Amino acid sequence: MADTTVLKKDTFIMFKGVVHQVVDAQHVNPGKGSAFVRTRLRNVQTGRTLDNTFKVSESVDPVELDRSNMQYLYGDDSGFNFMDSSSYEQVCIPKELLGDRGLYLTEGQEVMVLMHDGQPLSVDLPKKLTFKVVEAMPAVKGDSAQGRVTKEVTLETGMKVQVPLFIEEGNRVVVNTESGEYVERAQQ
Amino acid sequence: MEKNWKRFAADSDFRNRMERRSEIVFGIRRFFREIGFLEVETPTLVASPGMEPELDPFVTEVIAQDGTRNGVGLITSPEYSLKKLLAAGYERIFEITRGYRNREPWGGLHNPEFTMIEWYRIGADYRAIMEDLEQLVESLVKSLYGRTTVGYQGREIDLSAPWMRLSVDEAFRKYADLDLGEMLDDVERFTQAVRDRGCETGEGDTFDDLFFRLFLRDIEPKLGWDRPVILYDYPHQMASLSRLKPSDPRYAERFEAYVCGLELCNAFSELNDPVEQRRRLEHERQERISQGKNAFPIDEDFIEAVGRMPDAAGIALGVDRLVMLLTDAKSIEDVFFFPAADLFGQRKGD
Numbered sequence: 326m327a328d329t330t331v332l333k334k335d336t337f338i339m340f341k342g343v344v345h346q347v348v349d350a351q352h353v354n355p356g357k358g359s360a361f362v363r364t365r366l367r368n369v370q371t372g373r374t375l376d377n378t379f380k381v382s383e384s385v386d387p388v389e390l391d392r393s394n395m396q397y398l399y400g401d402d403s404g405f406n407f408m409d410s411s412s413y414e415q416v417c418i419p420k421e422l423l424g425d426r427g428l429y430l431t432e433g434q435e436v437m438v439l440m441h442d443g444q445p446l447s448v449d450l451p452k453k454l455t456f457k458v459v460e461a462m463p464a465v466k467g468d469s470a471q472g473r474v475t476k477e478v479t480l481e482t483g484m485k486v487q488v489p490l491f492i493e494e495g496n497r498v499v500v501n502t503e504s505g506e507y508v509e510r511a512q513q
Numbered sequence: 514m515e516k517n518w519k520r521f522a523a524d525s526d527f528r529n530r531m532e533r534r535s536e537i538v539f540g541i542r543r544f545f546r547e548i549g550f551l552e553v554e555t556p557t558l559v560a561s562p563g564m565e566p567e568l569d570p571f572v573t574e575v576i577a578q579d580g581t582r583n584g585v586g587l588i589t590s591p592e593y594s595l596k597k598l599l600a601a602g603y604e605r606i607f608e609i610t611r612g613y614r615n616r617e618p619w620g621g622l623h624n625p626e627f628t629m630i631e632w633y634r635i636g637a638d639y640r641a642i643m644e645d646l647e648q649l650v651e652s653l654v655k656s657l658y659g660r661t662t663v664g665y666q667g668r669e670i671d672l673s674a675p676w677m678r679l680s681v682d683e684a685f686r687k688y689a690d691l692d693l694g695e696m697l698d699d700v701e702r703f704t705q706a707v708r709d710r711g712c713e714t715g716e717g718d719t720f721d722d723l724f725f726r727l728f729l730r731d732i733e734p735k736l737g738w739d740r741p742v743i744l745y746d747y748p749h750q751m752a753s754l755s756r757l758k759p760s761d762p763r764y765a766e767r768f769e770a771y772v773c774g775l776e777l778c779n780a781f782s783e784l785n786d787p788v789e790q791r792r793r794l795e796h797e798r799q800e801r802i803s804q805g806k807n808a809f810p811i812d813e814d815f816i817e818a819v820g821r822m823p824d825a826a827g828i829a830l831g832v833d834r835l836v837m838l839l840t841d842a843k844s845i846e847d848v849f850f851f852p853a854a855d856l857f858g859q860r861k862g863d
Contacts, residue, residue, distance in 0.1 A: 352618040
């Protein structure tokens with residue numbers, strides 16, 4: 326058992342006997358009385374979500390996760406497919422469990438897949454990853470005079486990110502996978 | 514992630530927001546001056562900071578010239594000092610000050626050091642404060658934008674007075690299909706009702722715990738999206754420093770206001786019964802001790818002031834949250850030059 330500080334987005338807990346993913350967790354201190362954590366949880370068996378209010382002082386049951394090194398193959402309607410590099414066994418993580426983090430996956434990429442009881446639940450991404458920019462509007466004269474210092478570009482995975490004006494189509498950029506923010510232009 | 518002050522240097526949106534923040538604080542002062550309130554300044558370093566069991570005051574020492582050490586704390590609210598001024602004969606006062614609360618989250622709606630305004634009126638009850646609040650916010654939004662609506666996180670909301678009034682009792686009926694009146698003194702029954710609504714409860718849940726488990730899940734997220742909502746008349750157990758309703762002492766004259774998911778304030782018809790005040794503080798002090806928290810002495814001066822205080826009403830309003838609402842800021846960190854995470858730790862994404 327652990328205290329409620331483990332209730333963070335994308336962690337997994339045992340709740341009512343079933344593994345749940347924390348979709349959202351918000352600390353609430355109503356001012357008078359105990360403090361609470363308001364959560365949205367996703368049942369990983371059914372994919373359904375429910376809301377629950379935890380008291381901060383309550384204990385919760387984090388789920389032990391096994392890690393295996395896998396290669397990302399492709400995404401399809403059923404989800405994101407990976408292959409264990411040593412056993413060649415393939416697994417699939419449903420789309421809703423990965424959410425926006427699916428946008429960090431590129432074909433052939435090595436990632437750590439997190440499993441519980443043989444069920445793949447999530448991936449551990451490197452903190453920084455490099456992507457090719459596939460769509461970028463050229464910077465327009467006067468942009469910086471307007472106070473604009475960033476623009477939106479599209480990456481090879483379909484993800485959109487705010488970057489400095491000098492980034493062009495075909496550049497490679499480093500993105501922070503926790504914040505989704507641009508870090509720097511990668512060496513070509 | 515970049516520290517906030519560097520983001521402010523590069524981004525005109527942030528810069529505009531901080532200029533609006535300054536306008537808002539000026540606007541608050543102008544509003545209260547025009548309706549005859551006196552601005553006062555009271556200490557933030559005191560011998561008896563708040564006694565609320567759920568709050569963790571910052572603790573330090575005042576060392577006298579001769580080396581005598583006094584354990585003191587930073588205020589969690591200026592309420593005690595301001596009530597002494599009411600007892601001293603000041604009739605309409607306000608203070609814009611810093612409040613300090615330790616062990617709070619860094620970011621979202623919280624920062625350990627934050628700006629609040631409190632104002633008090635004697636000879637009035639919480640209804641007069643509701644009207645002050647509506648008028649204040651309406652005047653601020655008009656002077657900032659020349660209209661009464663603002664966009665907040667993709668929603669458009671009209672802040673003009675009067676705001677919607679909803680009693681806590683009505684809110685539970687409407688959003689949780691529950692008759693709170695029947696649960697007031699029956700924790701067992703309340704526990705069952707909360708469970709019947711698919712809400713987990715814990716062993717030893719108090720009335721307040723059950724209240725918030727349901728309130729935070731089913732009620733609060735629905736408040737204040739079309740119009741601001743003043744939620745009033747809390748169960749007597751949650752009276753805090755408010756007086757009970759003369760016409761129905763099962764409820765206390767307390768209100769909070771909700772706008773677009775932001776809880777802005779907490780207000781009371783103030784308790785001025787020193788015996789009851791002492792009882793509540795003793796109770797909170799015992800609660801602190803049983804939780805292993807530091808228990809400051811009861812401020813005897815404050816108890817005496819409560820006994821001398823005429824009928825009065827007052828409110829504590831989070832200025833940072835008000836700035837968030839009026840400048841469409843998602844996180845409290847967006848309205849600080851130096852949020853806690855920049856000063857003391859790492860922000861998400863560092």
